[in-house]
Amino acid sequence: MAKIKVGISSCLLGQQVRFDGGHKHLRLCTDSLARYFDFVAECPEVGIGMGIPRKPIRLVGDVDSPRAVAVHDASIEYTDALRDYGRQKAAQHQDLCGYIFMKNSPSCGVYRVKVYQESGYPDPAGGRGIYAEAFIKAHPLLPVEESGRLSDPLLRENFITRVFAYHNWQQLQKGGMTHHKLVEFHASYKYCLMAHSPADYAALGRMVAQAGKHEINLIGARYFSSLMASLSKLASRKTHANVLMHLQGYLKKNLSPAEKHELADIIDQYRRALLPLIVPVTLLKHHFNNHPNPYIEKQAYLQPYPGDLGLRNVI
Known part of the structure; x- marks a missing residue:
């Protein structure tokens, strides 16, 4: 049968797109699931023009509507760019049947991503990555999961x-x-x-x-x-x-x-x-x-x- 299209964070396929130039290769995907899934890889941070390597970003503010800013300079913000990219890709990828996101990522994390407060400490509740939130909101019924939880x-x-x-x-x-x-x-x-x-x-x-x-x-x-x-x-x-x-x-x-x-x-x-x-x-x-x-x-x-x-x- 034809393979099923499933979205995935690019770093999980071994692509060296992370902020430090590395990856988070998830062999479950490339060694097992790839027999049946046609993975559609996206790295939203690279997609909005951030380089490799690059300065890391983090979430700050309200856990329900956090902002994505540069760790070294909170005045540099990527929230709108990541959200718009998520909406753009959600409109483009109408034929996906699932999505595997990178855990803990301020752009791609789905569950309990650290959202830092003015105190300097993250809110215990955690939030969701900006890109992931926009994509999931556009496809609320789409099966989604995080890399870490798949263990x-x-x-x-x-x-x-x-x-x-x-x-x-x-x-x-x-x-x-x-x-x-x-x-x-x-x-x-x-x-x-x-x-x-x-x-x-x-x-x-x-x-x-x-x-x-x-x-x-x-x-x-x-x-x-x-x-x-x-x-x-x-x-x-x-x-x-x-x-x-x-x-x-x-x-x-x-x-x-x-x-x-x-x-x-x-x-x-x-x-x-x-x-x-x-x-x-x-x-x-x-x-x-x-x-x-x-x-x-x-x-x-x-x-x-x-x-x-x-x-x-x-x-």
Whole structure:
């Protein structure tokens, strides 16, 4: 399949664009994710004309609307330039399905970036990089993550799940949205949603059931917004185990008593954190290969992204 376009801070690809002429090469991206992602690299500080190397910048002032200034001279400000560049690139890159930003960066950081106060100390709450804020504001549903947080297996798996769901939705809309397409898409993501938020799964089901009463593009936009919000919630072992048991129910007429006992035991071992998720999922896929079920074959839950990424081997 064609690679999915994902934005990324240039330094994470090993490009020597940082203020000190260095990089922050993230091998997860170049060694693993690059097999499926077509990375679109941006360094906003270089993009607005700052050199390499260059004087570093930092955020100052209000954490909700900080200013980006030179560390050595606070009268030199880059706020408007970085914000405008973020808006420009957001308008240019309409086909991205995700974005990986450089952590702690006053231009690209997403979470808890240091915002210095008049006291000389950063506000404990932290803020967001100027470029990242502008880009995310323009694409509020786009899956985004920071380089540092991707070292967490749960956050990494969650981000990749959202990127593929975002991409699948964009592909669905090609040729125009229909009520039938919406129903089919929701059916395929039923168990993914149940794993991330059983309450959201039920609410989205009700929304789709009433979809025929609404203009399709409006209800489609509402559905997609709710879908991405739901998938941003981390699935737990408890909710995954619940989904696995639901899937097991589709095999109750096909498996022998010994096979049923083995599957139930492995699901329970996963729930008790004795096994990674890949083990019960692989066993379920084995049984469904032997006993095909057209409905289950369409479920994104069993393979929300390519299996060779190994994301479920460690959660």
